[in-house]
Amino acid sequence: MLKKRLVELLLPVLLLSLILAACRGGRGAPAQVPGDQPTAGAEAGAPSEEPGTPTPEPRQEVVLCAGPRPDNLLTGGGPVAQAVAQLAFARPVIFGDDYEADGSDLLTELPNVEAGTLRRNDDGTLTVTLRYRDDLVWSDGEPFTVEDALLGLQLPVNDVLRPAIEVLDADVVDDHTVEVTLSEDAEYPYVPLQPPLPVHVLGETIDPAVLADADVLSTVLGPYVLAADEGDMLRFEANPQHPRADSLVPTVTVLFLADAEQIARELDGGACDVALGGLSVEVLPQQVTLHTSAGQIHEELILNTYTADSGRPAYFADARVRRALAQGINRAALAEALGGAGAAVMDSWLPPDHWAHPGADGLTQHPFDPGAAAALLDEAGWRDQDGDGVREYHGPGGLYSCLRGEWTVEPGTPLAPELIVPAGDTFREQIAARIADDLAQIGVRVTVLPTPADTLYSADGPLVRRGFDMALLASITRPDPGGVSRWVGAEVFLNPLTREPAHRWDLEERWLRGEQMIERVAYSNIPGPDNTYLGQNFAGWCHEEADFTTVRANLLTRNQAERQALYGQQQAIFTQEMPVVPLFARPRLAASQPDVCGIAFGPVDPVTWNIAEWTYEEGGCGG
Numbered sequence: 080m081l082k083k084r085l086v087e088l089l090l091p092v093l094l095l096s097l098i099l100a101a102c103r104g105g106r107g108a109p110a111q112v113p114g115d116q117p118t119a120g121a122e123a124g125a126p127s128e129e130p131g132t133p134t135p136e137p138r139q140e141v142v143l144c145a146g147p148r149p150d151n152l153l154t155g156g157g158p159v160a161q162a163v164a165q166l167a168f169a170r171p172v173i174f175g176d177d178y179e180a181d182g183s184d185l186l187t188e189l190p191n192v193e194a195g196t197l198r199r200n201d202d203g204t205l206t207v208t209l210r211y212r213d214d215l216v217w218s219d220g221e222p223f224t225v226e227d228a229l230l231g232l233q234l235p236v237n238d239v240l241r242p243a244i245e246v247l248d249a250d251v252v253d254d255h256t257v258e259v260t261l262s263e264d265a266e267y268p269y270v271p272l273q274p275p276l277p278v279h280v281l282g283e284t285i286d287p288a289v290l291a292d293a294d295v296l297s298t299v300l301g302p303y304v305l306a307a308d309e310g311d312m313l314r315f316e317a318n319p320q321h322p323r324a325d326s327l328v329p330t331v332t333v334l335f336l337a338d339a340e341q342i343a344r345e346l347d348g349g350a351c352d353v354a355l356g357g358l359s360v361e362v363l364p365q366q367v368t369l370h371t372s373a374g375q376i377h378e379e380l381i382l383n384t385y386t387a388d389s390g391r392p393a394y395f396a397d398a399r400v401r402r403a404l405a406q407g408i409n410r411a412a413l414a415e416a417l418g419g420a421g422a423a424v425m426d427s428w429l430p431p432d433h434w435a436h437p438g439a440d441g442l443t444q445h446p447f448d449p450g451a452a453a454a455l456l457d458e459a460g461w462r463d464q465d466g467d468g469v470r471e472y473h474g475p476g477g478l479y480s481c482l483r484g485e486w487t488v489e490p491g492t493p494l495a496p497e498l499i500v501p502a503g504d505t506f507r508e509q510i511a512a513r514i515a516d517d518l519a520q521i522g523v524r525v526t527v528l529p530t531p532a533d534t535l536y537s538a539d540g541p542l543v544r545r546g547f548d549m550a551l552l553a554s555i556t557r558p559d560p561g562g563v564s565r566w567v568g569a570e571v572f573l574n575p576l577t578r579e580p581a582h583r584w585d586l587e588e589r590w591l592r593g594e595q596m597i598e599r600v601a602y603s604n605i606p607g608p609d610n611t612y613l614g615q616n617f618a619g620w621c622h623e624e625a626d627f628t629t630v631r632a633n634l635l636t637r638n639q640a641e642r643q644a645l646y647g648q649q650q651a652i653f654t655q656e657m658p659v660v661p662l663f664a665r666p667r668l669a670a671s672q673p674d675v676c677g678i679a680f681g682p683v684d685p686v687t688w689n690i691a692e693w694t695y696e697e698g699g700c701g702g
Contacts, residue, residue, distance in 0.1 A: 138695040140330040141675065143687070144342045144351035148311065148335040162355045162685035163333055166315050168274040169215070169300035173688055176372070176681035177432040178558045180268035185211055185300070190269045192638045199637065203263035204247060209270065211255045216320040217277050218304045225251050226283065227275040232259075233285050234273040241683065242266035242559055266559035267639070275300065302691040303331050311335050323691045331690070346670060353671040353678070355686060360420050360668070368673050368700075370680040371421025373430055373664035375557070378418075378510060380404070380498075380660040381550040385479060385619030386486075388607065389546045393486040394496050397477060399459040401657040405445035407452035407521045408514055414663035417509055421666030427650045428554070428565075430664055432682065434639075435560045435632075437647030443654040452521045461494050463522045470494040470522035481569050481621035482584055495524040496548035499541060502529035507551050510662070514551070525549070542617050543606045550617065556664075558683060560646055562629045564604050564614055566653070568621025571601040571630045580627040580635070601630050620658035625649050676700035 145159040169184040182189045190197035190207035197207050215223035229249055236243045245262035252258050261269065276285065277298045296305035296315075302323065303315035312334055317327040334351065336342050339358050345351040347364035363369065382395040382404070395401050414422040426444060429436045456462075460474020471494065476487035498514065500507045508529065515525035534540050541547040554565075574581040575590060575597055583591065590597045604614030605621065632645035669686040671678060677693040677700075680686050 138328065140332060141328050141690075141693065141695075142332045142334060142350065142352045143355055144334050144336055144345055144353070145355040146336065146338065146342070158685060159355050162687045163313065164274075164296075165301070165685050165687040166303040166331055166333075166690060167296045167299040167301045167305060170272070170274055171209075171270045172268055172272060174558060174681060174683040175688060176679045177434070178430075178556070178683060179434040180270070180558060182268070182270060185215065185275070186270070187212060192636075197269055197637055200260075205261040205263065205265050205269060205637075207259050207261060207269050208252070209257045209259060211257075213255050214322075215300055217279075218299050218318040218320050219277075219280075220320060221277065221279050221298075223275065223300065224278065225253075225255060225257050226278045228257050230278050230281065230283065230285065231273040231275040232271055234276070234287055236272050241272060242268070242557065244269070244271050246271055266557070266561070267642075268558065269637070302327055321691065326694075327691060328693060328695070346672070349672070351672075352675050353686065354669060356667070356669060358668050358670060363670050366673065367670045368675075369420060370669040370671065370678055370686065372667045372680045372682050373421060373423035373432070374667040375555055375664075375682050376553050377425050377430070377556065377664040378507075378662040379425075379428070379552060379554055380408070380514065380662060381552060381618050382658055382660065383545060383548055383550075383617075383619055384658050385483065385545075385605070385621070387479070387484065389544070391546065391548060392492055392496075393476075393488050394494065394548055395658075396479060396486040397459045398656050399455045400461065401660070402443075402445060402655075403452040403455035403459070403521065404518065404523070405657050405660045406448045406455070407523070408517045408660065408662075409447045410660075410662050411447065413510060413513055416513070417506065418663045419666055419668075421668065423664045423666075425661030425664060427654055428659065428661055429560055429646070429650065430556055430682070433556065433560070435643055435646035437643075437650055441647050441651055443651070445654070445657070449517075449521050456494070456521065456523075461522070468519070468522060469524045479621075481582070481623060483621070493524060494522065495526065497526045497528045498549040498551060499528045499530045499535065499547050500551045501535055502531045504529075511551050538612060543612050545606060545617060545619055553665075556682070561633060562646075562649070563601055563633050565616055566620065566629050566649070567601050567604045567614075567626050568616055568619070569603050569623075569626060570599060571626055573598045573600055580630050582623060582626070600634050601626075618658035620656065622652055622656060625652045625656075628652070673699040 145162070171182055171185050173181045173184060175181060180189055187210045188194065190209065197205065199205055209228070211223065211225065211228060217223060232246055232249055244265045246259055247262060248260040250258050259271065276295060280298045281294060293305060293308060299318060302318055302321045304318050305313060306316040307314040312332060315331040317324055317329050321327065336345065339362055342351065342354050342358065343362040343364060346354055346367050360369070382401050383391065384395050386393050386396070410424045414424050423430065426439060427436060427442055456470055460472055461470040462473055463470045464473065472488040472492045473490060474488070476485060479486055498511050500511045508527065511527045515527055518525050530541065535542060542550060569582050571580050571582060572586060573579070574586065580600065586597060602610050604616040605619050606612040606614050606617070628645045628649040632642045632649065636642060667680065667682065669680055674695050674697060675693060676696045677689065678686060679689055
């Protein structure tokens with residue numbers, strides 16, 4: 080019985096520059112070989128090389144540069160460690176250049192409802208069937224066995240950016256199949272992330288705390304095998320058993336350097352082929368190729384849509400005001416100025432390259448348009464009638480959604496919300512200043528209010544108690560979108576007759592009195608006294624249909640096509656309502672020499688995820 084929290088292998092990296100010349104000496108000079116003489120069968124008159132003409136050999140090595148190496152590569156953690164581990168491990172799941180999973184390195188297919196390899200049990204847990212390929216061979220020539228997969232599951236996984244999955248049990252079905260029971264909160268793609276480990280080398284049990292780097296990197300299923308560990312340098316050689324062994328660059332060297340500036344110097348001098356991260360555009364030499372991807376962290380502006388419990392003005396109870404802010408903020412300029420290269424403007428709470436994003440045509444778009452924003456504010460009753468540049472309220476009020484009563488704003492109240500940001504966070508203070516400048520142009524007077532982090536996030540702080548107008552924070556995009564904790568605004572039950580989602584006010588009173596059992600599938604996630612101030616729906620947003628689509632997508636189906644459609648419906652509603660204004664995704668950066676080709680950088684996996692497909696092309700890729 081396996082009962083462990085899975086924590087993903089992280090192998091952090093470090094290196095000194097003293098060995099660079101030794102490792103890469105002569106990198107720019109092609110090897111020389113004697114020219115071949117024409118054979119007797121050569122076509123008459125065909126030109127031939129003169130004796131002694133040098134012929135360049137294919138490049139034999141790729142050098143990766145990274146930041147400092149931690150004491151233990153296996154447990155040290157960090158993105159560089161993941162990049163190094165990717166050289167040696169065949170992962171159960173690869174996300175590649177987007178958020179959609181691929182399990183083909185190890186599995187015949189990912190678990191799915193249609194094939195009967197993914198199913199929910201009566202107790203809420205999930206059972207998945209993992210069928211491993213029958214052609215897997217370890218680098219030492221020993222065939223893979225399912226016991227190797229079970230041994231790997233003994234490794235812990237701890238990574239908030241990827242789906243950490245708790246394994247409750249695992250049983251061998253046959254020589255290539257394992258059946259695994261997962262906790263009920265298991266996420267897409269419902270496959271534990273730990274790589275297999277060789278039982279024939281390590282035995283049937285391991286202690287991760289004492290497992291040495293060489294133990295897990297020297298007998299592998301991945302493209303490269305650890306051949307030498309010199310502390311500040313690792314040398315990997317091509318795995319002769321790998322399916323792409325004939326086309327792999329023979330040697331990969333990892334150099335661990337002191338900091339980003341040293342990495343940039345080695346790139347500039349040609350001693351480094353690929354930088355694994357930790358870079359900024361400012362320090363990169365101009366001649367390198369910059370690889371960018373929108374990352375998993377994005378900035379967003381949270382609007383307080385429900386203020387009845389806080390006594391604050393109901394600035395954002397009207398969705399027209401929220402849409403006006405989205406059109407009044409120049410998010411593209413914001414991303415370009417502060418996000419850096421690769422920063423991508425968000426048009427929903429999921430990025431465009433996510434499998435659950437419905438595409439631009441499925442969403443209401445909010446391009447920068449101050450004129451349209453001003454018209455929306457006028458329509459919503461916020462007008463600048465005295466000409467002082469700040470709008471005041473001259474409207475009738477309205478109704479909160481989800482039967483929460485009326486909202487009103489005192490006539491003449493200026494549209495002057497406060498924007499809270501973490502104190503000392505200069506990056507977000509810069510974003511807030513630009514937002515305030517943009518919104519001032521449409522008559523919204525924003526006061527930026529830096530708030531100490533221990534106050535901002537405390538149980539009695541303005542977010543949890545929802546005593547704020549606007550908040551500038553970050554959110555993380557995961558391969559599984561989730562969403563219940565962020566967007567459900569009222570309790571959701573299953574109607575006992577139809578088994579369809581329903582709110583409390585949709586149910587018969589006798590069911591609520593306990594005359595018939597009703598099943599609650601989700602609580603309100605708006606922090607408040609009814610849920611002991613839990614949940615992350617800080618916007619206080621409640622939309623009846625959005626609640627249902629979110630619950631269905633997360634809790635009531637595991638069919639991937641159905642989930643995708645449901646998330647599309649939820650985001651169509653979200654972009655009409657705009658309880659949160661998504662700003663931009665922070666970029667991920669990597670850099671390489673122009674002749675290193677095949678790099679396909681994405682938001683989740685390290686840059687080395689497809690290193691088996693990298694090649695060299697003299698003169699540049701595609702040249």
